[in-house]
Amino acid sequence: MDDPEERFTELYDRHYRNVLGYALLRAERQSAEDIASETFLIAWRRLAQVPEHPLPWLLVVARNLLRKQRHLELRPLRLTLSAPEGDVADQVGERQAALDALARLSGADAEALILTSWYGLGPAEAAKVVGCSARTFAVRLHRARRRLADMLNSSQTVLQEQLR
Amino acid sequence: MNTDELVRALRPDDLLDDAYHRRRGADLTRILTDPPSRRPSPVRARLLLGGAAAAVSAALAVPVLVSGATGPIVAGGPAGSGVASAPADRVAPVVTLDARSFLLAGADNAARADVKAGRYWYSRERSYEPQPSGEVLVSSTETWYDGETGRGRTTSGLDAEVVAGGATAKAKPTPRTRDFRIKLLTGVGGESLSQDDLWRLPRQAEDLRRWLEARRRGEPSVDFTFSMTRLVLSGPTTPATRAAMLRVLADQPGLRLERGVADPIGRPGAAVVSADGANRLIVDESGARLLAEEYTGPDREEERVGRGVRVGARTGEKTVYESSGWVEKIGERP
Known part of the structure; x- marks a missing residue:
């Protein structure tokens, strides 16, 4: 062009x-x-x-x-990523749980997840954005995914216990 | 849904779409009328297009200088007019003047300068922009602008260079010429000034001092006075206003005068330096013609002031005022 x-x-x-x-x-x-x-x-x-x-x-x-x-x-993140209107209750609940979990991650971990999931950046590209090595970023991303998954699993457990 | 999908679902697409549609028109108008490779001027220009105000960073904030500036006040000093090229020999001072006396003499010279009639205000500037990497981007821009009709032309990207560690690499020149028809306004203290408003600025030192003080809005007096001196001496103002501005500058406390210096393109002159050393104006030996300005103070962050923005400054920034004056047609040079 x-x-x-x-x-x-x-x-x-x-x-x-x-x-x-x-x-x-x-x-x-x-x-x-x-x-x-x-x-x-x-x-x-x-x-x-x-x-x-x-x-x-x-x-x-x-x-x-x-x-x-x-x-x-x-x-x-709650202030930034407010729930859109019209979500059904399940979606709101799931979204809220994800927001809560993300908010409990460190800023660097949350940013790593967002750079890869929102923008589809690979570790080398995302590392340039945050100013670290690709290896460091890959480790950070792996840790962030594991922590998020752990937190979401534990929040579901709590929710199920409350429903009993 | 895995963790990535969950996080992706949190992206606030509605909010982003809303901002995109709301801002696209004004953003593109503002950005595409901005000459590339220009740093914002301390006095931010504003562009009014189709009745809707859109900020533009210094589209026309820097033109010019006094065309036909008068002769030197020191024997042996160069009169200097037009575009200088080759580096010149340093000028040995014959008479020692302090900064205040030098500026007052310059004011007398500025007041006597001829006013060349013409439709378009022409300027050619060269900017030096330090980058965080240590490189300095250098580029020249030419502008013609007729405030009455709003017609103008800007050619930017001339003579682009990258200077790193003392080595200079000539960038491939990619000059861009744009003809435009827009109303350019210069923002000073919350007030938007047209080209005609600049021409009508107060012509007596006391009047100009009061006018400036009413628009300073808390900015340190020395910084504001140096910024306004740049604007007035490089813009389409009357000789009387330029003289008044030099008299106002002369009253700043603690000014230093450095004789026998050269501007970044080698033109000889004298430097008027603020007490803190951060602001440096290089004028010719007549004291009436602005050659260049340099900022060597600490980096200053951009700052919001009411609805306006006081732009930041990076140490090492320089602007060279290569040539300016009134001409009859676009494409002509003084």
Whole structure:
């Protein structure tokens, strides 16, 4: 694609939601939207440097902006990932259990799960985003999956006991 | 459902879709009218398009300088006008002046400068942007803008370079030229100023001082005064306003004057430095023409002030004002 404006617009259309979703993990909504916009402004200014697979690059830019603006910690996921209207009770319950479990993970573990499950990033790409080695990230992801599964299993056990 | 599927189901797609549809138009308008490789100016420009305000980072905040600046106040000093090219010999000071005297003399020279009539305000700037990696991105931008019709052109990405560890790598030049018709406004202290508003800024030092103080909004006086000096000396303002601005700057406490310096492209001049050393303006030896500005203080984070944003600054940032002035047609240069 030769036309830079066309290339940029496609980049925005394809990845805006991904970048905003990532920013929302650390910033409240208005700030997150501003950070997503600023991320794409930087992408426009550096369009020649944006790689063929741009998402990890965009998330690194967003992460740097978040850090610059002192959004260093993951927000309570409950605030970010509020349940959509119209969910049936089972879905709400399952969702709530997942939210509770995610909220009890460390920020790094939760981020590892989100980067791989929301964006389909492999360990090497996700590691670049969070600034660690691919091996470290793979270990972190494995640990996060195991802890989440353990917590979900224990919460189901508690729920079943309460129903008896 | 495994853990990945569970987490994926938590993605707030409705919220993301809503923001995407709500912001797409304004974002694309703002971003695509921004010249690439520009850092935000301390005075952020705002773009009004089709009646809807959209922020734009410094689209036209930096043009210019006094065309036809007058001669030197020191014997042997270069008059300097137009675009300088090759590095010049350092200028040996003949008379020692303090910063205040130098600026006041510059004010007298600025007030006498000719005003060249023309429809378009032209500027060519070169920006130096330090990156976290240690590299410095360098790029030049040319802009023509007629505030009356909103017509203009910007060509950016000229002479791009990457400087790392003292070595310079010429990036493949990818200049982009965009013709536009939009109303560009410069935001100062919550007020949006058109090109005509800049021309109508107060022309007496006391009036300008009061005007500035009413818009400073808590920013340290020295930082604000240096920012405004950049804007006024590089923008489409009257010689009288530029002279008044230099007189206001001259009253800042603790200014230092460094003679016999050169700007980043080798043009000789003198540097006026703030008491804390963070802000440095390089002017020609007439004291009336702004050549460059450099920020060497600690990195400053971007900060929200009311509905506006006070942009941050990174140590090592520089802007060179290569050329500016009024011209009749797009494509002409002073």
